Amino acid sequence: MTSEEATQPVPANDFSGTIWAEVDRALSGITARPEAGVKDVIVHIPRDEVIAGLRRLKADAALHFDYLRCLSGIDREADGIEVVYHLYSTDKKHNLTVKTTLPMDDLNVATATTVWRGANWLERETAEMFGVRFTGHPDPRTLLMPEDMTDVHPLLKSHPLAEIEVLQGEGMGYPEEGA
Amino acid sequence: MVTERAREFDTQDLLINVGPQHPSTHGVFRMVLEVDGELVKDVIPYIGYLHRGAEKLCETMDYRQGIGFMDRTEYLAAFNAELSYVMAVEELAGLEVPERAQWIRMILCELNRLSSHFMFLGAFGVDTGVMGTPFIYGWREREMLIDLFEEISGDRMMYAYFRPGGLAWDVTRNFKERVREVIKSSAQGIKDFDGLFTENEIFVARTKGIGYISAEDAIDYGMSGPSIRASGVPLDVRRDEPYLKYSEVDFQVVTGQHGDVFDRYACRLQEMRESIKIIEQCLDKMADTGPIMPEKMPRMLRTPPGEVYMRTEAPRGEYGIYLVSNGGNRPYRLKVRSACLSNLQALKQMSVGLYVADAILVLGSIDIVLSEVDR
Numbered sequence: 020m021t022s023e024e025a026t027q028p029v030p031a032n033d034f035s036g037t038i039w040a041e042v043d044r045a046l047s048g049i050t051a052r053p054e055a056g057v058k059d060v061i062v063h064i065p066r067d068e069v070i071a072g073l074r075r076l077k078a079d080a081a082l083h084f085d086y087l088r089c090l091s092g093i094d095r096e097a098d099g100i101e102v103v104y105h106l107y108s109t110d111k112k113h114n115l116t117v118k119t120t121l122p123m124d125d126l127n128v129a130t131a132t133t134v135w136r137g138a139n140w141l142e143r144e145t146a147e148m149f150g151v152r153f154t155g156h157p158d159p160r161t162l163l164m165p166e167d168m169t170d171v172h173p174l175l176k177s178h179p180l181a182e183i184e185v186l187q188g189e190g191m192g193y194p195e196e197g198a
Numbered sequence: 199m200v201t202e203r204a205r206e207f208d209t210q211d212l213l214i215n216v217g218p219q220h221p222s223t224h225g226v227f228r229m230v231l232e233v234d235g236e237l238v239k240d241v242i243p244y245i246g247y248l249h250r251g252a253e254k255l256c257e258t259m260d261y262r263q264g265i266g267f268m269d270r271t272e273y274l275a276a277f278n279a280e281l282s283y284v285m286a287v288e289e290l291a292g293l294e295v296p297e298r299a300q301w302i303r304m305i306l307c308e309l310n311r312l313s314s315h316f317m318f319l320g321a322f323g324v325d326t327g328v329m330g331t332p333f334i335y336g337w338r339e340r341e342m343l344i345d346l347f348e349e350i351s352g353d354r355m356m357y358a359y360f361r362p363g364g365l366a367w368d369v370t371r372n373f374k375e376r377v378r379e380v381i382k383s384s385a386q387g388i389k390d391f392d393g394l395f396t397e398n399e400i401f402v403a404r405t406k407g408i409g410y411i412s413a414e415d416a417i418d419y420g421m422s423g424p425s426i427r428a429s430g431v432p433l434d435v436r437r438d439e440p441y442l443k444y445s446e447v448d449f450q451v452v453t454g455q456h457g458d459v460f461d462r463y464a465c466r467l468q469e470m471r472e473s474i475k476i477i478e479q480c481l482d483k484m485a486d487t488g489p490i491m492p493e494k495m496p497r498m499l500r501t502p503p504g505e506v507y508m509r510t511e512a513p514r515g516e517y518g519i520y521l522v523s524n525g526g527n528r529p530y531r532l533k534v535r536s537a538c539l540s541n542l543q544a545l546k547q548m549s550v551g552l553y554v555a556d557a558i559l560v561l562g563s564i565d566i567v568l569s570e571v572d573r
Contacts, residue, residue, distance in 0.1 A: 057506040091533040137420030163246035
C-alpha cells in the first residue's frame with residue numbers, strides 16, 4: 020500500500036472479487052493505484068516504474084499477462100497524456116488495464132517492446148499521434164503518417180481538425196475557393 | 199530451402215518494391231522485399247496509405263454518427279465493426295438490448311463472417327496462382343450474402359444498421375427463410391472450396407509448411423483470430439468472454455496444429471462451418487416478433503464519464519473499441535484496436551527465408567484489410 024493510495028478515499032467497490040489483490044501482490048514495491056473500470060480493473064503506475072510493473076505482471080505465474088491487447092494514448096490536456104496498456108492472459112483469461120500519465124512538458128516513457136514484441140507498431144502509432152517518445156524503441160519511424168510529418172500530432176486536442184487541409188500544404192492541387 | 203548448388207553462386211541482394219498498387223497486397227499496402235536470388239532476406243512493411251483519421255473524426259461526431267465511420271474501418275465485415283462500437287456505447291450508457299435484437303445481431307455478424315471468409319478464399323486462390331475459378335466461386339457465394347444484407351439494411355457494404363440500444367429497424371418478414379436459404383447455399387460453397395483447395399494436391403504442396411509461426415511468437419506479437427488459432431492457440435473472444443448470446447449456442451473453437459499457411463486457410467474454412475452451426479441455432483432460438491430497441495431511448499444519447507475497452511471476435515481477429523467518455527454526447531477519445539495491424543507485425547518473421555512467391559502467400563494468409571490497418 021502506498022502513500023498515494025492512503026490519501027485517496029477508498030471507492031465504494033473495494034476491489035474484492037477482482038484480480039486487484041493478485042495484482043497488488045505481484046506489484047509489491049511498485050507504486051500502484053487501482054481504479055474501478057466498467058469491465059476491467061485499471062491500475063495507475065508512475066511512468067518510471069511502469070515497464071518494471073508490466074514485466075512483473077507478465078512474469079507472474081498466477082497472473083501471466085502474456086498478451087498485449089491494445090496500447091493507446093489519451094490526451095487529458097492540462098493533466099498530460101495517458102498511455103494505456105490493455106493486458107490479457109491467454110491461459111488465465113483475465114484482463115487488466117494499466118495506465119501511466121506523462122506530463123505535457125516531458126512526454127517520455129520507456130518502451131514496452133522489451134516486454135511484448137507486439138507493442139512495436141502500437142507504440143509507433145501512439146508516438147506519432149501524441150508526440151510521446153518511447154525511449155529505447157527499436158524502430159522509431161512514423162507508422163501511419165508521412166515520414167516527414169514528425170512535428171504534427173493529429174490526436175492531440177490542441178490539433179485543429181478543421182485546418183488539416185491547410186496543414187497538408189499548398190501546392191496539393193486543390194482549386195482555390197471560388198475559383 | 200536452398201540447395202547446395204545454389205549457394206555456390208555469389209549473388210547480390212536486391213530490393214523489390216511490392217505495392218502500394220499491387221494486386222497481391224489486397225489494398226494499398228507496400229512492402230519492400232530484400233531478396234537474394236529468389237529468397238526473401240528481409241521484409242519492410244509500410245502502411246498508412248489509407249489513413250483517414252477515423253478516430254479523430256469520431257471525436258467530433260455524436261455516438262450515432264460514429265457508426266458510419268466504423269463501417270468504413272472494416273468494410274468487409276462492417277457488421278462486426280459496428281457491433282464493437284455500439285456495444286462499447288451501450289456498456290458505458292448502461293443500455294439493455296432486447297433479446298431479439300441480440301439474436302439478429304448475432305446472425306448478421308456470423309453471416310458477415312461467412313461473406314468475409316468467402317472473399318478471403320477467392321482472393322487467396324488468386325494469390326496461389328489459380329486465377330478465375332475460386333475467385334468467381336467465392337464471389338458468387340458472397341453475392342448471395344450481400345444481397346441479403348441489402349434487403350435488411352439497404353446497403354451492400356456500409357450497413358449502419360446496428361444502433362446503440364438495438365437495431366435501426368426491424369428485419370424483413372421473411373428474414374428466417376431468407377437466412378436459411380442463404381446458408382444452405384453457403385454450405386454448398388464451402389464444400390466446393392474443399393474440393394477446389396483442400397483436396398487439391400498442387401494447392402496443398404504450395405501452402406503446407408510455409409509461413410510458420412509458433413504459438414509463443416503469435417501471442418507475443420498480439421495476433422488474433424484465425425491467424426493465431428492456426429498456431430494452436432484457442433483464443434476466441436466469443437468463447438472466452440461471451441457477448442451477445444454466444445454463451446447459449448454450441449460451437450467449436452477451430453484450431454490448427456502447424457501454424458503454417460495451409461492451417462490458416464483450413465481454420466477459416468472450418469470456422470465457416472461453425473458459423474453456419476451458430477446461425478442455425480440462432481434461428482431456432484430467435485423469436486419471430488418482439489422489440490428491437492429499448493422502450494425509452496433518449497433523443498440525445500449521453501454517456502457518463504468513464505471508459506471501456508469492448509472487444510469482439512471479427513473475422514480477422516479481435517476488433518476492439520476503446521471508448522473514453524467525459525460525459526458528453528460524443529467520444530472524448532476513441533481507439534480502434536485493429537486485428538490486422540497486430541497480425542501484420544508478424545509478417546517479417548513468417549516470410550524471411552521463403553521464396554518471393556511464397557511470401558505473397560503468407561501475406562494472403564493473414565487476410566488483411568488495409569482500411570482496418572490504417573483506419
